[in-house]
Amino acid sequence: MTSRTIRWSxxxxxxxxxxxxxxxVQPSGATAVKAQFVGWVVAGLGLLAWSLVDSxxxxxxxxxxxxxxxxxxIAVAAGFTCTAGSNENNCASLLVSMATAGAGxxxxxxxxxxxxxxxxxxxxxNWLIYRDGTSQVSVFLLYPTIPLVxxxxxxxxxxxxxxxxxxxxxxxxxxxxxxxRGQADVLGERARIAREVHDVLAHSLGALSIQIQAARAVLTxxxxxxxxVEILLTAQRMAADGLTETRRAVHALRTxxxxxxxxxxxxxxxxxxxYDVQISLGVGGSPRPLPPDATVxxxxxxQEALVNAAKHAAGQCVxxxxxxxxxxxxxxxxxxxxxxxxxxxxxGQGTLTGGYGLTGMQERLRLLNGTLVAxxxxxxxxxxxxxxxxxxxxxxxx
Numbered sequence: 163m164t165s166r167t168i169r170w171s172x173x174x175x176x177x178x179x180x181x182x183x184x185x186x187v188q189p190s191g192a193t194a195v196k197a198q199f200v201g202w203v204v205a206g207l208g209l210l211a212w213s214l215v216d217s218x219x220x221x222x223x224x225x226x227x228x229x230x231x232x233x234x235x236i237a238v239a240a241g242f243t244c245t246a247g248s249n250e251n252n253c254a255s256l257l258v259s260m261a262t263a264g265a266g267x268x269x270x271x272x273x274x275x276x277x278x279x280x281x282x283x284x285x286x287x288n289w290l291i292y293r294d295g296t297s298q299v300s301v302f303l304l305y306p307t308i309p310l311v312x313x314x315x316x317x318x319x320x321x322x323x324x325x326x327x328x329x330x331x332x333x334x335x336x337x338x339x340x341x342x343r344g345q346a347d348v349l350g351e352r353a354r355i356a357r358e359v360h361d362v363l364a365h366s367l368g369a370l371s372i373q374i375q376a377a378r379a380v381l382t383x384x385x386x387x388x389x390x391v392e393i394l395l396t397a398q399r400m401a402a403d404g405l406t407e408t409r410r411a412v413h414a415l416r417t418x419x420x421x422x423x424x425x426x427x428x429x430x431x432x433x434x435x436x437y438d439v440q441i442s443l444g445v446g447g448s449p450r451p452l453p454p455d456a457t458v459x460x461x462x463x464x465q466e467a468l469v470n471a472a473k474h475a476a477g478q479c480v481x482x483x484x485x486x487x488x489x490x491x492x493x494x495x496x497x498x499x500x501x502x503x504x505x506x507x508x509x510g511q512g513t514l515t516g517g518y519g520l521t522g523m524q525e526r527l528r529l530l531n532g533t534l535v536a537x538x539x540x541x542x543x544x545x546x547x548x549x550x551x552x553x554x555x556x557x558x559x560x
Contacts, residue, residue, distance in 0.1 A: 266316020
């Protein structure tokens with residue numbers, strides 16, 4: 163059973179009960195009896211019209227204009243039924259209260275007050291007509307409070323209903339926001355994993371490409387099969403290392419990464435051994451833990467710069483410097499330029515406008531409010547990445 167059915171069952175029962183109790187005590191005079199009966203019937207017709215407007219969708223478009231009129235008719239008819247000829251039985255005042263309570267719930271404040279005032283005036287007019295203006299003043303003043311109580315109760319129910327609807331709407335919006343936030347987190351995590359896999363594979367495939375080119379050169383230029391096989395074995399190990407590095411990178415996205423200086427020591431050692439070049443690592447300032455995103459971004463930048471150095475400046479010395487400052491951290495990778503090669507903007511070793519590797523690093527750093535600069539400097543090629551960081555926390559001795 164729906165709440166509407168329950169509500170109208172209660173109203174119908176109340177109307178029938180008021181009719182029974184009203185006509186148990188007959189007022190004196192045939193005119194009073196007729197007035198009481200007519201008022202009760204008209205109030206019943208008003209309740210019927212109210213139920214039709216409330217229940218049928220076809221009548222819903224007339225609800226806004228018809229409902230104040232219907233409730234006003236019920237209030238006035240019940241008001242004339244209330245005191246017709248007898249102040250000993252005034253159960254019909256409950257019908258007036260029912261109308262004013264409905265007005266307080268269903269219609270706006272001015273219209274609900276108009277219904278209430280109409281009901282009060284009907285009660286007073288009926289009392290003055292059939293009591294001849296000589297009965298107790300207390301009754302004259304008491305009856306109007308019943309419609310007012312109904313109105314106040316109706317407004318209270320309306321406010322609770324509006325509050326419940328607002329709470330439900332706020333809850334729905336909150337749930338939708340949480341769902342959207344969860345979806346955004348999932349998409350963000352996917353983007354992070356995709357970016358990390360892309361960068362690791364680009365680094366590994368770039369190094370693998372260099373080895374394959376070397377093997378091809380050995381076979382075509384020197385016909386040295388043994389040396390070519392050795393280079394290809396190295397390439398095979400690099401491919402296996404690339405897959406391992408990819409799994410490790412994805413795992414590191416969900417766990418705490420190692421300190422950046424340790425990661426750089428590992429990366430530079432692998433580079434020096436793999437390409438048989440001299441490489442140095444310097445760490446300045448006071449090393450401190452970095453956020454995982456910052457560690458990964460700077461590490462991938464260093465790896466990309468090293469791959470570019472091996473590809474475009476093979477055999478040249480490389481220096482990697484990591485400097486910790488109070489508010490930022492700076493990574494610089496410098497290598498010598500290959501003989502006979504000119505570097506101009508957009509060409510050469512891999513500027514930000516040529517090649518996707520450093521451009522991807524720049525985008526990654528930009529997400530962390532960092533910067534990346536790459537280009538010739540003092541006869542060398544330099545890649546510099548900077549990330550702003552929160553200043554270190556100072557411990558005060560107690």
